[in-house]
Amino acid sequence: MTSPLTLPEAERLAPTETPFRQVWRAFRKDRLAMTGLYVLLVLLVLAVLGKVLTEWWVVFDPAMVRLPDKLRPPMSVPSAALMRDQIPPWGVYPFGTDELGRNVFARMLQGSSVSLSVGFVAVSISLLIGVTLGGIAGFYGPRKWGPFSVDALIMRFTDVVLCFPTFFLILTVVALLPPSIYNIMAVIGLTSWMGTARFVRAEFLSLRERDFVTAAQALGLPEWRIIFRHMVPNALSPVLVSASIDVAYAILTESALSFLGFGVRPPFATWGNILADGRTFIFDAPWLFAIPGTAILLVVLAFNLVGEGLRDAMNPKLRKRAS
Amino acid sequence: MAERDDESPALLAIRELRVEFETDAGSVPAVRGVNFDIRAGETVALVGESGCGKSVTALAVMRLMTGRVTGGSIHFEGQDLARLTEPEMRRVRGAQIGMIFQEPMTSLNPVFKIGRQIAEVLVLHQGLTAAAARTQTLDLLQRVGIPSPEQRAEQYPHELSGGMKQRVMIAIAIACKPKLLIADEPTTALDVTIQAQIMALLRSLKDELNMAVLLITHDLGVVAHFAERVDVMYAGKIVEHGSVRDIFKRPAHPYTRALLGALPAVRDPLAPAQRLEAIPGRVPSPAMLPPGCAFCARCKYAFEPCQPEQPPLLPVAGSHVAACWLHDPARNPSGRGVVGP
Secondary structure (H helix, E strand, O other): OOOOOOOOOOOOOOOOOHHHHHHHHHHHHHHHHHHHHHHHHHHHHHHHHHHHHHHHHOOOOOOOHHHHHHOOOOOEHHHHHHHHHHHHHHOOOOOOOOOOOHHHHHHHHHHHHHHHHHHHHHHHHHHHHHHHHHHHHHHOOOOEOOEEHHHHHHHHHHHHHHHHOHHHHHHHHHOOOOOOOHHHHHHHHHHOHHHHHHHHHHHHHHHHHHHHHHHHHHHHOOOOHHHHHHHHHHHHHHHHHHHHHHHHHHHHHHHHHHHOOHHHHOOOOHHHHHHHHHHHHHHOOHHHHHHHHHHHHHHHHHHHHEEEEEEEEHHHHHHHHHO | OOOOOOOOEEEEEEEEEEEEEEEEOOEEEEEEEEEEEEEEOEOOOOOOOOOHHHHHHHHHHOOOOOOOEEEEEEEEEEEEEHHHHHHHHHHEEEEOOOEEEOOOOOOOOOOOHHHHHHHHHHHHHHOOOOHHHHHHHHHHHHOOOOOOHHHHHHOOOOOOOOOHHHHHHHHHHHHHOOOOEEOOOOOOOOOHHHHHHHHHHHHHHHHHHHOOOEEEOOHHHHHHHHHHHHEEEEEEEEEEEHHHHHHHHOOOOOOHHHHHHHHOOOOOOOOEEEOOOOOOOOOOOOOOOOOOOOOOHHHOOOOOOOOOOOOOOEEOOOOOEOOHHHHHOOOOOHHHHHHHO
């Protein structure tokens, strides 16, 4: 049926590109960011393997002490004095051993799962708080709650939290709480949401005035749906960018805590406490600090590169120039 | 067009509506006691210059503005919208009153496919399943004249032209078959050929669904072709009300006359060009309105009672009324200016 009211179909419709694919197309062209992404993917695999092979199906035992094999350099072969079940897989110490003869490779594997899970869980917590508070402050801003506006209450609270010297706050809290990995995740998450809250609020202030928000209200959509289904996806690109950089920050914080001995309890290996143990033998066994140090550097660098790549890929102006 | 029975009950009845905005300089009235009715299935145009309060009136009906309704009532199908709770109001919006906006470019959410945006309303108000909503969505796209709806539904707003986006907005607005459609300058952002298509589409949908339409515009050409009755608004008040024929053939308020005088007439294109008449002066700021008629300072017919006293709506002929002292035989016994220039 073609009524005079129907538009003529001028040309064949070009296949639609989802926003995700557009970003991915631009991101793929960014070599540094792609390098970062590959590093992260390898790390993700290692973290999963680390969890499985050191805790569930113990192929690499990070806690096994081999006193005859103290401070062996990387790629060295275990000594003949070891019992059969003490010999590491492949018959070699890829990253050497520490002062108790523990296999550093096994410890690094275990640590990688700790680092990544701390990073992701802490950032998830901080995103949840930041997006919710920022969204509420931005959307309901002028509304009064008592003598103050909602915006003023939330943002001044954010400012107050921002005033705490975060790292020392974390140190204090961790010193008071039992040293468990979950407490560390929670504490890092609870002290790093302020930046997210601030720019989600800023993004919402401008989104709120956009016509599609009024249009959504005119359709009778409930407010929570307008906020979380219509506005949050539009505010997502800066959130993702800062989240990827925040993961790096969280990993660094966890390493620092473990280094200072406030982190995960010692028999359990993390990159931070491997580094801390290694510093005593800095001249005799430089691999003990060089290996975890390099790993931390690589992860933080990779997350930052991916974050910056995302920022460029999500910026339509830069995207046009690049393609 | 058949004359409508003036006695039939109104679908939307606005009485003495007042809307004020809080500013640093105190509260500023944007709408100052507006009255009008829309009956089921009819089209009423609300015309006026920018800033006269016509959009605020429309948003007040939907309860979507930052201003405050300080008086009056908005009766829609027997319930006063101004008194509904927010959840009750949400069930009216989108389901019983649809709205389309001036800017189709920015009224769709840029991150969702248009099909999903149409389906969302259907799921929300009619409780359809995703599959049923999808079928309805394609049907709606077809109805608003978008070819190959299956592909279009999968596209994002930026892949559509302005006219198409407005068609999508219309599809969303009529998705739940509302009894009233508020069209706030639906064609202002579109070019002229697309305007005509969109208005033709609105007219055919209105007949098909038997909707009432509140058309808000400053485009008198659109009004003449589309509306049945017209309310002319000036500085937050309705200054003239009548049928389209009344307003265009026998404009009674000097403001309406001036508006029509500012409109180029379509004549023989080879005839010598005539200068269009501009309305001198500016719309008074709503923060400092004169005590009498707000148009007084710009009016070439102004006489003694205009400055101190606000004219009520005075009958001109039948249901045609105008808020102008010229039409009060007691004050203007000579009948000066009663008949158009």
